[in-house]
Amino acid sequence: MRSIVIGGGHSAYFVITTLREIDPKGKIIIIEFTSEKIEMLKKTFPYAEAIQQSVDRVEEYIAENRSLIDVLVSATDSDALNLRYAKHSIKNEIPMVIAVLNNPLNEPIFIKENIRCLINPYKMITSKVKEIVNKFSVNTVYEFSRINGGIYALKIEDTRILRKVQSFILKKNLPFFTISVDGKVRASSIKNIEIGDVVYVVCVDKNIRDLLEKIVEGGK
Amino acid sequence: MTPEEYSLMIRIIFAGLSIILSIFLGLKLRGIITRNLSKFGQSFASKFAEVLRYFLIILGTVIAFSILSLDVVVLTGISIGIFIVILISIRDILSNYAGEIYLRVRRPFSEGDFIRIGRFSGRVLSINSQDVEVVSPEGERIIIPNQFFLRHPVINKSSTIPTSIEMKVVFKGLEIDKAEEAITEALNEIRPELFEDPRIISINQRNGRVEIIVLLHIVNQRKIKWVINKLSSELHRRGVEIEIE
Numbered sequence: 444m445r446s447i448v449i450g451g452g453h454s455a456y457f458v459i460t461t462l463r464e465i466d467p468k469g470k471i472i473i474i475e476f477t478s479e480k481i482e483m484l485k486k487t488f489p490y491a492e493a494i495q496q497s498v499d500r501v502e503e504y505i506a507e508n509r510s511l512i513d514v515l516v517s518a519t520d521s522d523a524l525n526l527r528y529a530k531h532s533i534k535n536e537i538p539m540v541i542a543v544l545n546n547p548l549n550e551p552i553f554i555k556e557n558i559r560c561l562i563n564p565y566k567m568i569t570s571k572v573k574e575i576v577n578k579f580s581v582n583t584v585y586e587f588s589r590i591n592g593g594i595y596a597l598k599i600e601d602t603r604i605l606r607k608v609q610s611f612i613l614k615k616n617l618p619f620f621t622i623s624v625d626g627k628v629r630a631s632s633i634k635n636i637e638i639g640d641v642v643y644v645v646c647v648d649k650n651i652r653d654l655l656e657k658i659v660e661g662g663k
Numbered sequence: 664m665t666p667e668e669y670s671l672m673i674r675i676i677f678a679g680l681s682i683i684l685s686i687f688l689g690l691k692l693r694g695i696i697t698r699n700l701s702k703f704g705q706s707f708a709s710k711f712a713e714v715l716r717y718f719l720i721i722l723g724t725v726i727a728f729s730i731l732s733l734d735v736v737v738l739t740g741i742s743i744g745i746f747i748v749i750l751i752s753i754r755d756i757l758s759n760y761a762g763e764i765y766l767r768v769r770r771p772f773s774e775g776d777f778i779r780i781g782r783f784s785g786r787v788l789s790i791n792s793q794d795v796e797v798v799s800p801e802g803e804r805i806i807i808p809n810q811f812f813l814r815h816p817v818i819n820k821s822s823t824i825p826t827s828i829e830m831k832v833v834f835k836g837l838e839i840d841k842a843e844e845a846i847t848e849a850l851n852e853i854r855p856e857l858f859e860d861p862r863i864i865s866i867n868q869r870n871g872r873v874e875i876i877v878l879l880h881i882v883n884q885r886k887i888k889w890v891i892n893k894l895s896s897e898l899h900r901r902g903v904e905i906e907i908e
Contacts (some may be wrong), residue, residue, distance in 0.1 A: 444858050444881055511856070511889065513825075513882035516852035533775065536786045536798060538882050557775070 447512050448611040449501060450519035451484045451493075454543040454564070458516045459488055463544040474501055476519075478651040498524065502531045518543040522552075528616055529558045560588060577641075580604075584643065592647040597654075599640050602621050604658055608642055609633045611654045619644045678727035679829050685723020685800055689716035755810065759793045766790055771812070777884065778788025779818040783807060825858040825882040830891065831908040832898075834873040839866060842873040842903075849897035850877065882884045 446462045448455050451473060462471055470492040470495065475481050476498055484493040487549040496504055505515065505528070515532045517525040522545050542558050544550060547565040566586070573579040579598055586593040599605045612619055612633050620630040624639040637641060644651075676707075693712040700708035703880075711785045724745070728738060767790075772778050777786050778797065783805050785797035795812070820826060834842040843866060850861045858880040865876045881887055891907055898905050 445856055467860070468854050468860070510883065510885035513856075513858070513886075536885075538777075538884075559775070 444513045445472070445511055446470070446514040446516065447472050447489075447505070447508075448516045448518060449524075450517070451477075452518070452520045454518040454545070454562075455516075455616075456487070456517050458541075458543065459491060461523045462514070462516075463488075463490060470543075474504065483552050500517040501528055505532055505537070506535055509537060512538040514541070516541045516543065520545060522546055522549045526553060526556060526558070527636060529553070533557065549633055580658060581651060586648075590647070591649070592645070593651075594643060594645050595651050597642045597644065599636060599638050599642060601638060605636060605638060607654065607657055609636060610659075611650075612642075614646060615646060615650055617644045617646050665904060674730050674732070678730045681727040681730060682723045683718075685719045685726075688723075689719040692716065692719065715783035743868055755808070756793070758813070759808050761789075762812050763792050764810060765813055766795070771817045776815070777809045777820040779820060780807065780811060781815045784820075821883075825880045826884055826887075828879050828881060828887060829864065830877050830894075831876045832877060832894075833906040833908065835904050835906070836871065837873055837903065839868055839873055842866070842875060845898060846875050846877065847902065849894050852897045853879075853893050856881075856886060856890060856893075 444466045446466075446469060448458050448462070448471065454544075455473065459471060459473065462469065468642060471488070473484050473488065473491050473493045474496050475484060475493060476496065477496055480496045481493045484491070489648070494504075505512065512532075515528070515537045517528040517532070517540070518635055519528075525542045525544070526549075529540050532540040539560065540558065541560040541562060542553055543562045544564070547563050550561065550563055557623040563650050570582055570584055574596070577598075579596070580600070582596040582598075584594040597604075597608050611617070619633075619642055620628060621636055621640045621642050622628055623637065629635060629640075684820040693716045696712035696715060697705075697708045700711055728741070733741070772787055774789060776788050778784065783797065783799070785799040785803075785805055788804075789800055792809075794809055795807045797807060799805055832846060834845070837845070843863070846863065854860065861880070862878045863875060864878050865874075867874045879890065881890060895905065895907055
């Protein structure tokens with residue numbers, strides 16, 4: 444698989460190492476703007492090809508190689524450039540176009556521009572803080588990229604929420620497991636869910652929104 | 664000719680003139696409006712001009728009927744006739760609108776998806792009220808009327824990335840072992856461009872020819888031709904004579 448990674452910063456580092464891990468025999472081409480970074484990239488990633496291009500010539504490179512590029516990851520330190528390259532790649536019909544965000548507040552701009560595969564590394568902060576502090580109703584543990592769904596943690600704070608969550612799992616027939624207050628993992632019947640447990644379910648985001656509405660409505 | 668017949672003839676002539684005049688005015692107005700409203704977008708201007716043209720034709724027809732002063736039964740019959748003619752003439756347009764409703768409600772694919780319908784395949788550029796614009800792997804722009812999607816099954820290939828292609832490589836005048844060795848080496852050369860390791864599905868020897876079927880997984884479908892050429896040139900470089908099917 445021929446992957447193009449634009450940028451040579453921290454985000455690009457993780458992208459390149461992951462691409463190498465998932466496809467060790469694949470071809471990785473890194474496009475960077477400065478010669479100093481090119482030298483560093485060649486040493487850090489000896490298996491990849493590092494090309495120096497000026498900011499304005501990257502689009503030309505994408506257009507010239509559009510029939511060969513399988514994956515393009517725009518991971519520069521500038522969201523403006525990431526958006527520009529991602530848009531250009533989509534226009535050139537590159538099959539997989541991924542943009543890595545630098546500023547999470549720019550996410551709506553990318554979504555508006557139809558950049559479907561968007562990596563927001565800051566999303567984990569919310570999820571992790573909730574998990575560590577252990578105070579939440581619903582925590583989005585993981586959101587899938589290819590479908591509108593994810594893994595959600597539901598905290599059972601009282602009997603009302605317990606009943607709602609039990610009927611939700613039963614009605615939708617969802618896969619789940621629970622982690623009890625003492626940190627034990629259980630994957631048994633819904634009857635064994637207790638107050639204080641955290642229930643992890645896999646479902647589509649619409650289902651979880653419906654459940655949240657029910658919990659809030661009931662609370663009123 | 665009786666005075667009644669004479670009067671009817673005069674009325675028919677005037678009614679005909681009314682329809683001809685409305686058609687003529689409609690055509691003239693269409694050109695003027697399209698020119699003057701093009702600053703609001705060519706599509707909007709032409710649609711607006713078209714609506715006005717049809718309005719003028721209908722107006723001319725109504726005036727023609729009033730000149731003819733026909734009785735209610737005849738008028739109703741003519742109206743039904745006109746309605747049927749209009750329905751038949753715009754059945755494709757209506758069918759395309761129905762196709763659009765189907766595409767919007769059922770959402771079998773979105774813009775950017777790679778689809779195959781009938782003998783056409785390509786990436787969807789836009790979904791419009793009358794057609795879907797698709798770009799083929801060869802870069803050709805294909806306009807597919809929406810009604811086509813009501814009659815043919817659609818394969819959305821975006822959810823099945825990568826594409827798997829089976830290829831038969833025929834070796835002439837070569838032993839099975841040598842042919843397998845050659846194809847393995849050539850496949851290794853093209854491996855960096857593939858999604859995962861290529862697989863040799865079968866090896867058969869027939870009439871002094873070795874037929875090897877290989878399975879390749881490719882993400883970018885425009886690369887298929889390039890990959891085949893590369894494989895072929897790699898084998899030729901090794902002095903192996905082949906045919907690819």
